[in-house]
Amino acid sequence: MSQFKFSAGPWNVHEGADAFGPKVRPSIPIAEKISTFKDIGLDAVQFHDDDAVPEMNNLSDKQIIETAKEMKNLLDSHDLAAEFVAPRLWEDSRTVDGAFTSNSKSDRDYAIWRAFRSIDIARALGTDKIVLWLAREGTLCYESKDPVEGPKHIIDAINKMLAYDQGIKILIETKPNEPIDRSYCPTMGHAMAVSSATNDPSRVGGLLETAHAVLAGLDPASEIAFALAFGKLWSVHLNDQNGLKYDQDKTFGVENLRQAFNQIRVLVDYNYGQNGEYIGLDVKAMRTQKVEVSYRHLENSMKIVKMLEAKAKKFDRDFQKKCVAARDYEALEMYVLELLMSS
Numbered sequence: 001m002s003q004f005k006f007s008a009g010p011w012n013v014h015e016g017a018d019a020f021g022p023k024v025r026p027s028i029p030i031a032e033k034i035s036t037f038k039d040i041g042l043d044a045v046q047f048h049d050d051d052a053v054p055e056m057n058n059l060s061d062k063q064i065i066e067t068a069k070e071m072k073n074l075l076d077s078h079d080l081a082a083e084f085v086a087p088r089l090w091e092d093s094r095t096v097d098g099a100f101t102s103n104s105k106s107d108r109d110y111a112i113w114r115a116f117r118s119i120d121i122a123r124a125l126g127t128d129k130i131v132l133w134l135a136r137e138g139t140l141c142y143e144s145k146d147p148v149e150g151p152k153h154i155i156d157a158i159n160k161m162l163a164y165d166q167g168i169k170i171l172i173e174t175k176p177n178e179p180i181d182r183s184y185c186p187t188m189g190h191a192m193a194v195s196s197a198t199n200d201p202s203r204v205g206g207l208l209e210t211a212h213a214v215l216a217g218l219d220p221a222s223e224i225a226f227a228l229a230f231g232k233l234w235s236v237h238l239n240d241q242n243g244l245k246y247d248q249d250k251t252f253g254v255e256n257l258r259q260a261f262n263q264i265r266v267l268v269d270y271n272y273g274q275n276g277e278y279i280g281l282d283v284k285a286m287r288t289q290k291v292e293v294s295y296r297h298l299e300n301s302m303k304i305v306k307m308l309e310a311k312a313k314k315f316d317r318d319f320q321k322k323c324v325a326a327r328d329y330e331a332l333e334m335y336v337l338e339l340l341m342s343s
């Protein structure tokens, strides 16, 4: 029996377009995705604000809440929870130069409006978690923004969100680059520092995505552990990434099994999930995948998490202690590899 509950976002089942080619699979309506999410064993759904409330820019604040309630009814009918809502701060023409850190005051105001609406949507969906993936908060041209003001703008925006709703929690999803060159919140260390500078650090934590840590040249297990050390790992986006390339969002564990094992091991050891946290997946099917099998990456990721969870529970701590006492880390390393390769 797994100790974990799982979530995924509707964007994880997508049409397969990439930067160099068009869609290769038909669009699946969100209601069908949600129903299939339940069938494959997920417990919760992750949302961008406009996944829950399409065309929200054209709706009144009241209409936004009403539409979100319809989504809540759909979730309830499948006995699924909403894990979080993330304001989509990277597609609108007003977020071309970033959102909270745009050089334009009116663009920054729009970003705050979107963030507040995301909070309204989260409340209507029954969650208190807001994820900030700070997609364009940074620079394409380094000299275009003040690098000291940038992080301060992010802290100000978070303070406004914390004041707007006294119960909401903010999860910073760190990422070093893509779609921009240099991000203001590239690692968990940055997220924890931003948290500590806000008006209520107890309500500002982190979400670690495997691929994003790899893109930062860091070990995802260490990034997870760092946030755990602060009591601030409130979600994860498990996936995989083959080195310093474009953001790949591969099925969890398929590129670096030992690294995947160590992510699960630290989550198991520190009883992740005890406060209701989910194992979020942020995986994308390969472009070559046909629509009939376009949820397989999610199913495989869950399966791999559970298999590695069983390995983590089998991990022989007495043998580990002996190796540590003898400082025989070659033996310890070999043990880990044998554990992973044994049936």
Ligand code: 3MF
Binding pocket: 011, 048, 086, 131, 132, 133, 173, 175, 209, 237, 247, 282
């Ligand atoms: C980008 C991401 C995003 C976020 C999502 C929720 C599209 O690299 O990982 O997925 O996870 O916006 O925060």
Ligand code: MG
Binding pocket: 173, 209, 237, 282
């Ligand atoms: Mg993500």
